Amino acid sequence: MTTSxxxxxxxxxxxxxxxxxxxxxxxxxxxxxxxxxxxDDRIVKVxxxxxxxxxxxxxxxxxxxxxxxxxxxxxxxxxxxxxxGERGGGEWRRVSWDEAYDYIAERLTAxxxxxxxxxxxxxxxxxxxxxxxxxxxxxxxxxxxxxxLSEAGLxxxxxxxxxxxxxxxxxxxxxHRDLKHAxxxxxxxxxxxxxNHSEMHFLLEALHAGAKLVxxxxxxxxxxxxxxxxxxxxxxxxxxxxxxxxxVIVREELFKPDYVRAHTNLPFLVRDDDGAMxxxxxxxxxxxxxxxxxxxxxxxxxxxxxxxRPALRGSFTIDTADGGEIACRTAFDRxxxxxxxxxxxxxxxxxxxxAEQIERVARDYATADPAWLHVSTGNQRYGNGHTAxxxxxxxxxxxxxIGKQYAGFNSDEGLLTSVLTKPLDAxxxxxxxxxxxxxxxxxxxxxVSEQPYAIKSLWTTCYGFATQSPFFKxxxxxGLPRLDLFVVSEQMMTPAAEYADVVLPVVSYYxxxxxxxxxxxxxxxxxxxxxxxxxxxxxxxxxxFAGLFERMGKGEDWRHDPEQLCEYTxxxxxxxxxxxVDWETLKREGNAMVPLMRPHIPFRDMKFMTSSGRxxxxxxxxxxxxxxxxxxxxxxxxxxxxxxxxxxxxxITYKHVHSTxxxxxxxxxxxxxxxxxxxxxxxxxxxxxxxxxxxxVEVFNKRGSFRIHVQVVDSVRPGTIAMPQGWWQRAFxxxxxxxxxxxxxxxxxxxxxxxxxxxxxxxxxxxxVGDNAA
Amino acid sequence: MTQxxxxxxxxHCIGCDTCVVGCKMEHEQVDGAPRIRVTxxxxxxxxxxxxxxxxxxxxxxxxxxxxxxxxxPCVKACxxxxxxxxxxxxxxxxxxxxxxGCQRCAEACPYEALHFDGETGTANKCDTCAHRIxxxxxxxxxxxxxxxxxxxGDIDDPxxxxxRLLATREHQILGASSGARPQIYYLEP
Numbered sequence: 001m002t003t004s005x006x007x008x009x010x011x012x013x014x015x016x017x018x019x020x021x022x023x024x025x026x027x028x029x030x031x032x033x034x035x036x037x038x039x040d041d042r043i044v045k046v047x048x049x050x051x052x053x054x055x056x057x058x059x060x061x062x063x064x065x066x067x068x069x070x071x072x073x074x075x076x077x078x079x080x081x082x083x084x085g086e087r088g089g090g091e092w093r094r095v096s097w098d099e100a101y102d103y104i105a106e107r108l109t110a111x112x113x114x115x116x117x118x119x120x121x122x123x124x125x126x127x128x129x130x131x132x133x134x135x136x137x138x139x140x141x142x143x144x145x146x147x148x149l150s151e152a153g154l155x156x157x158x159x160x161x162x163x164x165x166x167x168x169x170x171x172x173x174x175x176h177r178d179l180k181h182a183x184x185x186x187x188x189x190x191x192x193x194x195x196n197h198s199e200m201h202f203l204l205e206a207l208h209a210g211a212k213l214v215x216x217x218x219x220x221x222x223x224x225x226x227x228x229x230x231x232x233x234x235x236x237x238x239x240x241x242x243x244x245x246x247x248v249i250v251r252e253e254l255f256k257p258d259y260v261r262a263h264t265n266l267p268f269l270v271r272d273d274d275g276a277m278x279x280x281x282x283x284x285x286x287x288x289x290x291x292x293x294x295x296x297x298x299x300x301x302x303x304x305x306x307x308x309r310p311a312l313r314g315s316f317t318i319d320t321a322d323g324g325e326i327a328c329r330t331a332f333d334r335x336x337x338x339x340x341x342x343x344x345x346x347x348x349x350x351x352x353x354x355a356e357q358i359e360r361v362a363r364d365y366a367t368a369d370p371a372w373l374h375v376s377t378g379n380q381r382y383g384n385g386h387t388a389x390x391x392x393x394x395x396x397x398x399x400x401x402i403g404k405q406y407a408g409f410n411s412d413e414g415l416l417t418s419v420l421t422k423p424l425d426a427x428x429x430x431x432x433x434x435x436x437x438x439x440x441x442x443x444x445x446x447x448v449s450e451q452p453y454a455i456k457s458l459w460t461t462c463y464g465f466a467t468q469s470p471f472f473k474x475x476x477x478x479g480l481p482r483l484d485l486f487v488v489s490e491q492m493m494t495p496a497a498e499y500a501d502v503v504l505p506v507v508s509y510y511x512x513x514x515x516x517x518x519x520x521x522x523x524x525x526x527x528x529x530x531x532x533x534x535x536x537x538x539x540x541x542x543x544x545f546a547g548l549f550e551r552m553g554k555g556e557d558w559r560h561d562p563e564q565l566c567e568y569t570x571x572x573x574x575x576x577x578x579x580x581v582d583w584e585t586l587k588r589e590g591n592a593m594v595p596l597m598r599p600h601i602p603f604r605d606m607k608f609m610t611s612s613g614r615x616x617x618x619x620x621x622x623x624x625x626x627x628x629x630x631x632x633x634x635x636x637x638x639x640x641x642x643x644x645x646x647x648x649x650x651x652i653t654y655k656h657v658h659s660t661x662x663x664x665x666x667x668x669x670x671x672x673x674x675x676x677x678x679x680x681x682x683x684x685x686x687x688x689x690x691x692x693x694x695x696x697v698e699v700f701n702k703r704g705s706f707r708i709h710v711q712v713v714d715s716v717r718p719g720t721i722a723m724p725q726g727w728w729q730r731a732f733x734x735x736x737x738x739x740x741x742x743x744x745x746x747x748x749x750x751x752x753x754x755x756x757x758x759x760x761x762x763x764x765x766x767x768x769v770g771d772n773a774a
Numbered sequence: 775m776t777q778x779x780x781x782x783x784x785x786h787c788i789g790c791d792t793c794v795v796g797c798k799m800e801h802e803q804v805d806g807a808p809r810i811r812v813t814x815x816x817x818x819x820x821x822x823x824x825x826x827x828x829x830x831x832x833x834x835x836x837x838x839x840x841x842x843x844x845x846x847p848c849v850k851a852c853x854x855x856x857x858x859x860x861x862x863x864x865x866x867x868x869x870x871x872x873x874x875g876c877q878r879c880a881e882a883c884p885y886e887a888l889h890f891d892g893e894t895g896t897a898n899k900c901d902t903c904a905h906r907i908x909x910x911x912x913x914x915x916x917x918x919x920x921x922x923x924x925x926x927g928d929i930d931d932p933x934x935x936x937x938r939l940l941a942t943r944e945h946q947i948l949g950a951s952s953g954a955r956p957q958i959y960y961l962e963p
Contacts, residue, residue, distance in 0.1 A: 011905055045799055046799070047917060058920045060920050064799055068802075204921060222788045225824070225831075225834065226788070230831070232828075657791075669795045669798065673794065675820040675821065683827075714827050715822075715833075718828070
């Protein structure tokens, strides 16, 4: 195979000098294997690489553009830079690594002495899925005793995950290759054709096999274009739609009562007085904490394990040992109090989906077998995003689909979550050294208030801070002036790097060597090998920090052999699926399948990582938030509230086929296809405002504004305006969409893990400011 | 007989433009001009606009390259015999050494598949990745397509993948009225 690839003539180039297999992984979640054709130390071509298992050979426009145009882009950073004028002034001094290190070390040391070591903060996002790249800044922070700002909430992906954690103890996905066996595909906020197009071929197999595809999305996405039915939904109203569906499914008895009895907590008894779940200790002094059900066979309360036939519905008066009485109902009936209000007509008045369509989708989903429900992050980027996934989990559970082959509640498969959440302590905290953790979403408040402690330096890696966070504008105005050091490790002069004190050039993953990659969308672990030498003096993230510590005289923990480190971190990873990967196979093949029980079906044993071991659809611990039963709450900036009436549009900055976040949007291969930033406005909204295609509008709310050209188009629902996300600041004549964003604290989410950045929960208005100009 | 042809599945195509950049990558070192483009169902290359009106919409995408027409207007228009239909596989071949850059072929082509390349001063078009054929691989557009929308092969061979697709799926050619007998077959979206 390798020989034949290397013999392949490339027009105008001839035979490549070598062909190297590596991994493309710019946080699109796909992690495609890439064969890189190299001539004279330049990539002249890439092709999809094979895996140890067939069916995963793929590549896409982004991967091609990345390899062909980003490495040698004119804006590619090649040397360390220290600013030579004002911050953001665009004047730089090219320096040696040692000079850059001395500049940084002097300030880090001074900060540590004056304000404590935690005053030096680090944040890493997911711009590179290599294990080293994802974890090494955390390691550096620990070594310095600095602050690690968490990434989870800033990703805007945490809400749904928390919904799954609360209800099932986690999430996962049936293997996407099994899509072809499903009969009904309900894709909710998962625009697979745009954002997971590497997986799209599995979905197409399902369509050929006769499956029906329904796409729920405020936009007529590429996925909706392939669907049998598009459900156009008001942004952030999934819960209302699901409640309407549950109303139909329960009234028409289309749910699976035996499954609900056996695998959810809905048969448990809930006290009428306080909404807490009834426990044995409530009725017998010294009793256990066991949750109780009403056993219809013996007509008594007892633990679920002992009951012959737990009642799913009903009100019961429970006698206590001391002669008292406790009035209870099942958690199902408590939940039905909410669901029963949401007739399809009522649900429709909120979510904008016609009542008859809610009824039809409910019946179709409940009666199809097997019915595959697939979500992604689009529907959870709202203030109460955790409830969106909780809602769809409730639907899937009532219909008996969780833990079922070719059905399930599906999000992402793969092992990236393990990399992000199961730290290899011996690696990230050498010698037990620990820094402080602080919520990334609270970064601005921490910097500005200096409470509970001061932050004096910030170092970002793998992060498009300026375009992907909602507070870069505020950071420049209020945060940056308080810092004496802002370091950005980057490949290109991004809009965030432009304001740095020191910019450090990072290799792309084609120039890096010896890292392993576990992504989303499949269960292969892959090896990253160098295909071309580093551009200029750029270094990988490990080497950047290692050089600093060496210069500071603290290099003893930073002298790893790259190959040995790669092997060590893989073999010792806390996730047994990862540590079991055979190193020799991985080295030989460039990829290996983890020893997973196949086919992979999440929760196939019907054991859930919750306190009851069941799917917990009733959440007594969230009574204080009014969320013990699945409850509808308006998005923060709903069009149905006062703020919405002032700013009548929901602004969605959606993910799309042409770029992963901001990574690809300065590459000619991409912009040739995508043109300029464009705002989609429905004709019904454009006409009364005198807005036509090509007009320049200002999009604004109380936090900020930007200007953009309009495309009047039916593919976005009235009341919603939408645009592809990731465009850099320089693509706009004024402002940036992120200036309109916000992260108000969500107390319930903070109680679980952390507030999720509600990236799509943005109300705005538009006004025409010009005609079709350049 | 052998007739090499593209079969493009419009049910599969998601309009991601990977074929376009894949083609650029494979041929960029030579001339850089795009030999394949993708338009949407209203013939829009960039600002995609579905058919219909909200919420009853339809959208599909159409990749287009040289149709290797059996009665190719470009061949007839070329004054220097730089273009001809090769008998052994039915591919329309462009010999840039013979091309004088008069652009009559581009005017004659009903599919806008021929372009004038300013760098070489000649015509330019898809050559079905002739340098790849015989290497047990496919044209680059077909290889890189993430949704397997593009197939290339001999439609006179009943065992070929392209033939099996044509035998089982509704399909059509573009611009049948031109009489050029184009050899890209589009499977129904």
